[in-house]
Amino acid sequence: MAKQTKPLGRRSGSNDTRRSILEAARRLFSEKGYEHTTIRLVAAAAQVDPALPMHYFKTKQQLFLEAMLPDYQGPSRLSQALATISTPEAFGPAIAVLIVRIMEDPETRNILTGLIRAAASEPEAATLMRVFVEEQIILPISRALGGSQANLKASLLGSHIVGIFLTRYIVGLDTMASADPTEIAEMLEPIISTYALVHNDQ
Amino acid sequence: MAKQTKPLGRRSGSNDTRRSILEAARRLFSEKGYEHTTIRLVAAAAQVDPALPMHYFKTKQQLFLEAMLPDYQGPSRLSQALATISTPEAFGPAIAVLIVRIMEDPETRNILTGLIRAAASEPEAATLMRVFVEEQIILPISRALGGSQANLKASLLGSHIVGIFLTRYIVGLDTMASADPTEIAEMLEPIISTYALVHNDQ
DNA sequence: TGTATAATTCAACACATGATGAATTATACG
DNA sequence: CGTATAATTCATCATGTGTTGAATTATACA
Numbered sequence: 479m480a481k482q483t484k485p486l487g488r489r490s491g492s493n494d495t496r497r498s499i500l501e502a503a504r505r506l507f508s509e510k511g512y513e514h515t516t517i518r519l520v521a522a523a524a525q526v527d528p529a530l531p532m533h534y535f536k537t538k539q540q541l542f543l544e545a546m547l548p549d550y551q552g553p554s555r556l557s558q559a560l561a562t563i564s565t566p567e568a569f570g571p572a573i574a575v576l577i578v579r580i581m582e583d584p585e586t587r588n589i590l591t592g593l594i595r596a597a598a599s600e601p602e603a604a605t606l607m608r609v610f611v612e613e614q615i616i617l618p619i620s621r622a623l624g625g626s627q628a629n630l631k632a633s634l635l636g637s638h639i640v641g642i643f644l645t646r647y648i649v650g651l652d653t654m655a656s657a658d659p660t661e662i663a664e665m666l667e668p669i670i671s672t673y674a675l676v677h678n679d680q
Numbered sequence: 681m682a683k684q685t686k687p688l689g690r691r692s693g694s695n696d697t698r699r700s701i702l703e704a705a706r707r708l709f710s711e712k713g714y715e716h717t718t719i720r721l722v723a724a725a726a727q728v729d730p731a732l733p734m735h736y737f738k739t740k741q742q743l744f745l746e747a748m749l750p751d752y753q754g755p756s757r758l759s760q761a762l763a764t765i766s767t768p769e770a771f772g773p774a775i776a777v778l779i780v781r782i783m784e785d786p787e788t789r790n791i792l793t794g795l796i797r798a799a800a801s802e803p804e805a806a807t808l809m810r811v812f813v814e815e816q817i818i819l820p821i822s823r824a825l826g827g828s829q830a831n832l833k834a835s836l837l838g839s840h841i842v843g844i845f846l847t848r849y850i851v852g853l854d855t856m857a858s859a860d861p862t863e864i865a866e867m868l869e870p871i872i873s874t875y876a877l878v879h880n881d882q
Numbered sequence: 883t884g885t886a887t888a889a890t891t892c893a894a895c896a897c898a899t900g901a902t903g904a905a906t907t908a909t910a911c912g
Numbered sequence: 913c914g915t916a917t918a919a920t921t922c923a924t925c926a927t928g929t930g931t932t933g934a935a936t937t938a939t940a941c942a
Contacts, residue, residue, distance in 0.1 A: 485936090486890070486891055488889040488937050488939070489937090490937090493889075495890090513715045517929080526890090528892095529932090532932085594846070595801060597850065598799075598850055599713035599716060599797060599801060604850065608851055611847070611851065612854070627867070633855040634871075636847065637843040637853075637856060638840045639843070640851075641846065642843070645813070649806050649842075651810055651814065651818070651835055651838070651839075653835040654835050662832075668878045668879075672870050672874045677870075685921085687906090688906045688922080689906040690908040690909070690919040691908075692908060695919075695920095697920090719900065720899080720900095729920060730922095731901090731922080734901060736919095738901095739901085
């Protein structure tokens with residue numbers, strides 16, 4: 479495989495270089511974590527010169543930031559799903575289905591695993607993940623649950639969700655990694671209901 | 681603070697250098713993760729020459745290994761706790777109390793957070809954590825639960841536990857980080873009972 | 883058309899890291 | 913006592929990293 483040298487200077491025609499860098503970065507951060515995703519690796523994956531990621535994003539941190547937080551405007555899908563239900567009994571099915579949807583959507587999955595991987599070593603990424611999980615997961619659940627201890631319940635539920643991601647996609651626990659998402663959702667349903675119904679002495 | 685040069689050659693008197701290196705390494709791996717725990721940092725924390733950790737453990741991986749897995753012979757404390765109960769109804773209290781104990785014991789906590797931090801980036805550490813969680817957490821719970829789906833239930837429960845560690849000690853979610861362990865245990869009790877009792881059509 | 887600007891390549895720097903090997907001093911033990 | 917061995921310091925290497933700056937070519941636009 480001969481290293482073909484590209485011509486100097488600007489390319490002609492339309493270019494979506496920036497986007498392809500972001501996509502490569504998102505994939506690599508999610509697969510290898512923050513440290514092991516080098517600028518040169520991202521550039522190679524995007525078939526681009528190693529100086530280009532730095533040129534577009536100035537710093538590795540910034541690249542990570544923009545790669546992990548694409549256009550997340552508007553209410554999260556979790557908020558939307560929760561808005562359609564009213565009785566506490568309907569919570570279990572709703573959230574269980576949603577977790578399956580997250581696990582099966584590659585985009586969201588990559589973001590969550592990328593955040594977890596980085597947060598484990600980089601304090602700034604931990605801050606990012608804190609905000610993400612609080613806004614996108616815990617706050618909606620807490621609002622929907624209501625009652626006393628809603629915040630603690632929602633946080634524990636959120637911990638359960640990220641724990642599942644950790645064991646399934648990162649640690650690779652046999653049972654979790656090979657489990658059918660539907661099976662997990664079924665198992666999870668009564669758990670969520672318990673969180674929704676128990677200790678509700680408001 | 682002048683850098684005082686120590687004399688050359690072997691020190692006189694008894695030496696527990698190896699142990700202090702291990703202790704410093706365990707603390708640092710747990711606090712900063714694998715990559716950011718440099719050999720030089722460990723040496724400095726142990727007040728020892730930067731070449732000594734390599735001399736005693738040959739490689740950084742080996743140091744991590746020995747630091748994270750001290751003498752863990754015999755049945756785990758979880759197994760012991762589970763051996764004392766018989767009825768499924770007694771599970772919730774037993775495991776809830778155990779989680780609290782893990783969270784409050786600095787040694788165990790450091791090991792678990794160290795394993796999680798490293799596993800997020802280093803595949804070999806993920807293997808280590810896989811074995812640890814399976815043997816020390818999931819297998820005992822699964823055996824104690826019995827019935828159909830015991831393995832999946834135990835794995836989900838294990839995921840919840842490591843998820844709590846992740847959000848509480850690593851990500852630093854406000855609610856989780858500031859929660860009283862007893863409060864968490866109380867909230868968790870009905871959850872564990874649900875895992876123990878539901879879907880039990882063996 | 884002409885000129886500022888954007889996109890791209892290339893070479894290189896500065897720095898930290900894990901690891902190695904030689905030199906030096908103390909201990910263990912026959 | 914004498915010698916092999918262990919413990920310790922020091923200097924250094926090789927490598928990979930994020931980052932920078934200059935040079936080159938195309939585009940945008942007045």
